Amino acid sequence: MGLRLSGKGQQSHRMVIFAAIFVLMTLLILYGSNSSADTIYSPIHMATGHAAKTTDLKKWAGKEGYVPFYGNKSMTLHCQNCALVTSSSHVLGSRAGEEIDGTECVIRMNDAPTLGYGSDVGNRTTLRVVAHSSVFRVVRRPNEFLQRPDSNPVIVFWGPPNKIGKEAKGAIYRLIQRVSMTYSNLSCFSISQSKMHRFDTLFHRETGRDRQKSHSWLSTGWFTMVMSIEICDNIKVYGMVPPNHCGKKPASKKMPYHYYKPRGPDECVTYIQHESGRRGNHHRFITEKQVFARWAKQYNVTFSHPKW
Template identity: 60%
Template sequence: VTSSSHLLGTHLGTAIDGAECTIRMNDAPTTGYSADVGNKTSFRVVAHSSLYRVLKRPQEFVNKTPETMFIFWGPPTKMQKSLLKIIQRVCASFPNMTAYVVSPGRMKQFDDLFRGETGKDREKSRSWLSTGWFTMVIAVELCDAIHVYGMVPPSYCGRHPPPRRLPYHYYEPKGPDECTTYIHNERSRRGNHHRFITEKRVFASWAGLYNITFSHPSWT
């Protein structure tokens, strides 16, 4: 389940909660949005940059769905001992909580996969992999069939006339515009950015191989 505003008004909550396994990302809440995004959370994949936002709201992210398994990821330089200690402390406070941290060796495998699929070296192209990349790879490894809700296809933001403006996250109505965010990240060469559109092209190539369906919007 992506964090996309395309999910608002879809009434997909019941269908999403009926899935055998439901994966969410970062600090995307379900409270107040469950009619559209459901409540069930089997896994929550969390970037180092979202860790504090998730752990400071345990009632929403830890207590609400005690069956949730957390997978925290970040470059080894970002996953310092202080962050790991915070994760350990929260786990000690909430015995029901199960958490894993992606190891440096596994992080390199995610980088190698990106280079193998795109021909681009992540570091040389000054980019970070997105939480969506980690989540899709984890889903492919775990699941026989995958239904992705709310992710736009790679060509979406280049359409004419352009798509209507939508907030990047369903839970941040005044947040940045979705396509502005995607295009800025894809084209920027200074600083570190996510190559969202490049990643989506890879996901499109995986659809037939790994039985992936994209809906709201549909990719077909």
């Protein structure tokens, strides 16, 4: 007669297996990263002189652009009211946690934690949007991000198709797929290559700037805001500063870029360096926020801590 493990034994056994898999996958990814120079997906080249246009994101939206890592799950999430919690240190001291947790759906980004910060950022997570560069930081803390007993979150990973795309089946893809198989409460999706191109086209239409020619990457905030508008009827954003915040006189008080990294870089210094960067690839945080300000009037988006 076979030996049956207790609940705690099963959990310990599963964690040991997952840890071994994670170590193996990490080694594979580190090895693979040394032989690949591709760090961003290939954009669509738009005609020069293309004027900025407004896109109806409700018509632009398409659930078919989300590909499950395991099984035949589909991206069906829809919420009347959403709290989009940024990673900005402006959320510290807000005491907004209870309000955030009382919202129907809570959206977070990358590896922004809740443990230890619940009074300001809440504890619930409905959707987490994760860049391919943050995959390690998420999966190495399963108790924080993957195995929460009080939730069944959706995680959407974005990045170059050659790294997380289903067709490539590289080390990062296999790691996320293993996570999906291990934690049945999760629904993990990647953004398809065609939808990634649509995000690129959207940036060009809304800003009049070609992402590649301006040497920029779309930020996780860009993907998260667009997805939130797709999914939510009403959105309240916590911690995001307005586009003119870093140009105010006198200069704004120095604030860490991430609320969970108090010794990290200053937020405004980071924004200005990225916005003005011309060599290498940078995020255009301020440009993106200018678009968000316009979208706010169209899609029932409000901003808190600070209020716009």
